[in-house]
Structures are given as structure tokens and as C-alpha cells.
Amino acid sequence: MRTAYGVETVRAAERALMAELPEGALMRRAAAGLAAVCAGLLGRVYGSRLVLLVGSGDNGGDALYAGAYLARRGARVGAVLLAAGRAHAGGLAALLGAGGRALDTGAEAYAQLAAADLVLDGITGIGGHGGLRPDAVPPARAARESGAVVVAVDLPSGVEAGDGTVRGEALRADVTVTFGAYKPGLLIDPAAGYTGAVRLVDIGLGPYLPDVPEAEALQHADVARLLPVPAGESDKYRRGLVGVVAGSAKYPGAAVLAVAGALRGGAGGVRYVGPGGPAVLARFPETLVSEGTPAEAGRVQAWAVGPGLAEGPGLDDVLASDVPVLIDADALRTLDAAAVRARTAPTVLTPHAGEAAALLGAERAEVEAGRLAAVREIAARYGATVLLKGSTTLVAGPAPDVPVRVNPTGTSWLATAGSGDVLSGLTGSLLAAGFAPRDAASVGAYLHGLAARLAADGAPLAAHDVADHLPAAWRNVTGGA
Incomplete structure (x- = not known):
């Protein structure tokens, strides 16, 4: 499990650790790890050309000490001091003592940036807000345009560490070296789009961090532990039946895609309700198709409702049921928060940014700019588990003290019609198989x-390709077990 902690939590852990170490030891520990990563990126340190962009805070100190380590190994290091007179005194002395040079923001600085092999971004740290200051923008742009490898110190300057928002200009990194713990902004878009590859340097914060993080991301091993394996006495009913209410005369394909996902999600069978029965049976004859209402379809252990539903019936029946319900797409448009909160069984909502904006009465751009706040607010308002789809998919439950889960898988090729229908069926099937709603949403x-990654392999894909590759993804996670 990859865990992330908020700014104040990290700062408190740093203070606790620093109280037990000699003065300056923690910064030098972080800088040594940073320098080691930079040396690995350079390959050959001796004779390489480094430029440090140095702000007034501790991030600037980290960059200066790292520059000193590399200068002692023969690198030519120049530090552009963006806050003249306020650079970290100890770090600056260490750099100058190792043969590095201090530069102002004049022509020489830009000449060195243009010729650099690697640029260290130490402009702002985890306490920075509101994007880069105007005076930092030109050198940051020059660094990005230089062709050098840009390495961010702890996080890219200009992004918000706590929630992943970007409220101004920021410096996009090729690699981010973060210290002690991941911060939410390193995992959540739009800020995560600025980090490049993220390397975590252990500086000893672990014992001082709380047990419950602010955000977490599942890894293969976590998912493998959750996935169900049928026992010898299992049958389709013990494994769970999922009901799918989807499709319409206008969108019969949505029914097919939702059923495709549901059949591959671990439940023992799929009941389909809706006008897409002929199309579903033509593609998946194993589906149990009902021509009535959801209430007449027979017992299920979970419902997935919404993909391609248009004005079709079904949502009220499903909400009145006593089993977990997943609500997606068209079914979200008329959703009543009080009706969802009144349910005694769990509810999972799976909006994209536009649907999330409608649920909140906000603009889509607000949701996309502040994904963490949006998913938390929907979960609280509706008393539901919310899977907010997008470039960073987030899963939040209604309890504010439970970490938001950040999905680490996916590909930009997944932005294709019908892919969300597959996800709805898949996640509904996991609910029917007995998963808790937060686990069903995050594993789905x-x-x-x-x-999608396996299906695309660097090329465009269609939604049915995603469904077809779910068994391969399952085997990839479990090692074929």
C-alpha cells in the first residue's frame, strides 16, 4: 500500500524526528538521498552541469546541500538564488565550500540553464500556495525549455501538496524526489501530472507518522489479497448474483458492456433487466435476462444501475432494495440525496467530472481542479461511497476519517465511449461477491x-477490449493463481 499524508502531519513528524537528531542532520539526510537519485540519473557525475533553482525555504536548503554533494564528485554546479539574501545559509556555505557558484537571475543564469544536464527545482516546498511567484516563472520556464532533466525537490514547485490542486504556474518535473512520505498532491491530478516519476527517500519519519493516512493507493499485493477465489463447495448462488439495469432502445450497447464487466467481476451470475435483452443474450447467452422490473427479476446480492438507461425505469426499485447498489451514468441525473442517505444497504456512486459537478451543483472545471475536495463532498452529502472517474480516479467513503483511495492504474486510451459501463458492471459484480463498497470500488x-493498459499496449482501444482483458488483469494481479 502506498500511503500519503497531509502537510501538517508530515511537518509534525519532521519536528518530532528533528528533536532527536543533531541540528541540520535531517536536511543533510534528505539531501544525500536527493543527490544519490541525481547521480543515478546523470550516470557520470564528474564534469556534468547542474543548475539549482533555490528559493528561501528548506527545499532550497535541500537543493543546496545536494548540490554540494555532487560538486564534491566533480559536477559543475551553479545555484540561481531566487530570494537573494534569504537562501538557506548552511546549504549555501556547503555549496560554495564544495566549489559551487551562486548566481543571480541575470544572463549568466539563463546561459547555464540552457547548457544544463540536470536542474534541481528547490523553489518552493510543501507549504507553497498559489503557484509560482512572478519572479520565479522565467527561470522555471527556461529550465523546462532547456532539455535538461528537471528534478523536483519533495514536490514540483507551484503545486499544492495537500490536495493536488494547481492554482497558478508550476514547474513540470521529469522526476520528483520526495522525503519521508508521499503527499496527496503527488498522487492526485492535476498536480500528479507535474511530478514525472516519483522516488521516495526514507529519512526515518515512519515511526512518527499516524497509522491512518489521508490518502492511499492499492498495489498488486493489496488487490490480490482481496480478490475472491471460489471454494470447492461454491456454486453460482454462494458466489453471488449481480443485477444489471442498463441500456435502452437508443443505447443497447451500454447493456452489453455493463454485462461484459459484470460477468468478469467474480460474482457467480448476472441478472439483466432492461430493453437490451436480445443484444445481451446474443453476446452473452449465460446471462439471466428478465423482461419485468428489477423487483420482479429475482434475488440478487447487488445491483448496478444506470449505463445507457436514458429514461428507462429501474432506479426506484433498485434504491428500495436491501442489497448494495451501484449507481452510474443516466441514473445519477435524477438522484435524490435524501433517498440515498435513507438506504440501509451500501450505495456506490460512480460519476465522471461532469456528473460530479451536477451532483454538487458546481462547474465541471471546479471538480477537475479540486478532485479531492469534490469526492469527499459528494460522499458526505449522499452518505455513499463515491468513485470519481478521471485521469486520477478517487474513491471516498462517507466517513471523513477514512483515507481516500487513489487508483494507480489506467491509461489515457481509457478515455473512450463505454469504458465506464464496463467499470459499472465489474464493480457491481464485486459488490455481489461480498466486497465492502470501498474495496469493490477501488479494486474495480x-x-x-x-x-486497459494490457489491452491498449500503446495503441487505441475500445470498451469491449477492456472487458475482454479483465481476466488477464486478474491473473496479472494474482500471478495466475
Whole structure:
């Protein structure tokens, strides 16, 4: 499990650790790890050209000490001091003592940036807000345009560490070296899009961090532990039946895609309700098709409702049931928060940014700019588990003290019609198989994203390709077990 902690939590852990160490030891520990990563990126340190972009805070100190380590190994290091007179005194002395040079923001600085092999971004740290200051923008742009490898110190300057928002100009990194713990902004878009590859340097914060993080991301091993394996006495009923209410005369394909995901999600069978029965049976004859209402379809252990539903019936019946319910797409448009909160069984909502904006009465751009706040607010308002789809898919439950889960899998090729229908069926099937709603949503997103990667393999894909690759994703996670 990859865990992330908020800014104040990390700062408190740093203070606790620093109280037990000699003065300056923690910064030098972080800088040594940073320098080691930079040396690995350079390959040959001797004779390489480094430029440090140095702000007034501790991130600037980390960059200066790392520059000193590399200068002692023969690198030519120049530090552009963006806050003249306020650079970290100890770090600056260490750099100058190792043969590095201090530069102002004049022509020489830009000449060195243009010729650099690697640029260290130490402009702002985890306490930075509101994007880069105007005076930092030109050198940051020059660094990005230089062709050098840009390495961010702890996080890219200009992004918000706590929630992943970007409220101004930021410096996009090729590699981010973060210290002690991941921060939410390193995992959540739009800020995560600025980090490049993220390397975590252990500086000893672990014992001082709380047991419950602010955000977490499942890894293969976590998902493998959750996936069900049928026992010898299992049958389709013990494994769970999932009901799918989807499709319409206008969108019969949505029914087919939702059933495709549901059949591959671990439940023992799929009941389908809706006007897409002929299309579903033509593709998946094993589906149990009902021509009545959801209430007449027979017992299920979970419902998935919404993909391609248009104005079709079904949502009220499903909400009145006593089993977990997943609500997606068209069914979200008329959703009543009080009706969802009144349910005694769990509810999972799976909006994309536009649907999330409608649920909140906000603009889509607000949701996309503040994904963490949006998913938390929907979960609280509706008393439901919310899977907010997008470039970073987030899963939040209604309890504010439970970490938000950040899905680490996926590909930009997944932005294709019908892919969300597959995810709805898959996640509904996991609910029917007995998963808790938060686990069903996060495991569904993980397998869905991994299947898309396997299906795309660097090329465009269609939604049915994602469904077809779900068994391969499952085997990839479990090692074929």
C-alpha cells in the first residue's frame, strides 16, 4: 500500500524526528538521498552541469546541500538564488565550500540553464500556495525549455501538496524526489501530472507518522489479497448474483458492456433487466435476462444501475432494495440525496467530472481542479461511497476519517465511449461477491485500469477490449493463481 499524508502531519513528524537528531542532520539526510537519485540519473557525475533553482525555504536548503554533494564528485554546479539574501545559509556555505557558484537571475543564469544536464527545482516546498511567484516563472520556464532533466525537490514547485490542486504556474518535473512520505498532491491530478516519476527517500519519519493516512493507493499485493477465489463447495448462488439495469432502445450497447464487466467481476451470475435483452443474450447467452422490473427479476446480492438507461425505469426499485447498489451514468441525473442517505444497504456512486459537478451543483472545471475536495463532498452529502472517474480516479467513503483511495492504474486510451459501463458492471459484480463498497470500488478501478493498459499496449482501444482483458488483469494481479 502506498500511503500519503497531509502537510501538517508530515511537518509534525519532521519536528518530532528533528528533536532527536543533531541540528541540520535531517536536511543533510534528505539531501544525500536527493543527490544519490541525481547521480543515478546523470550516470557520470564528474564534469556534468547542474543548475539549482533555490528559493528561501528548506527545499532550497535541500537543493543546496545536494548540490554540494555532487560538486564534491566533480559536477559543475551553479545555484540561481531566487530570494537573494534569504537562501538557506548552511546549504549555501556547503555549496560554495564544495566549489559551487551562486548566481543571480541575470544572463549568466539563463546561459547555464540552457547548457544544463540536470536542474534541481528547490523553489518552493510543501507549504507553497498559489503557484509560482512572478519572479520565479522565467527561470522555471527556461529550465523546462532547456532539455535538461528537471528534478523536483519533495514536490514540483507551484503545486499544492495537500490536495493536488494547481492554482497558478508550476514547474513540470521529469522526476520528483520526495522525503519521508508521499503527499496527496503527488498522487492526485492535476498536480500528479507535474511530478514525472516519483522516488521516495526514507529519512526515518515512519515511526512518527499516524497509522491512518489521508490518502492511499492499492498495489498488486493489496488487490490480490482481496480478490475472491471460489471454494470447492461454491456454486453460482454462494458466489453471488449481480443485477444489471442498463441500456435502452437508443443505447443497447451500454447493456452489453455493463454485462461484459459484470460477468468478469467474480460474482457467480448476472441478472439483466432492461430493453437490451436480445443484444445481451446474443453476446452473452449465460446471462439471466428478465423482461419485468428489477423487483420482479429475482434475488440478487447487488445491483448496478444506470449505463445507457436514458429514461428507462429501474432506479426506484433498485434504491428500495436491501442489497448494495451501484449507481452510474443516466441514473445519477435524477438522484435524490435524501433517498440515498435513507438506504440501509451500501450505495456506490460512480460519476465522471461532469456528473460530479451536477451532483454538487458546481462547474465541471471546479471538480477537475479540486478532485479531492469534490469526492469527499459528494460522499458526505449522499452518505455513499463515491468513485470519481478521471485521469486520477478517487474513491471516498462517507466517513471523513477514512483515507481516500487513489487508483494507480489506467491509461489515457481509457478515455473512450463505454469504458465506464464496463467499470459499472465489474464493480457491481464485486459488490455481489461480498466486497465492502470501498474495496469493490477501488479494486474495480484497479482491475479496470490494468485491463486497459494490457489491452491498449500503446495503441487505441475500445470498451469491449477492456472487458475482454479483465481476466488477464486478474491473473496479472494474482500471478495466475
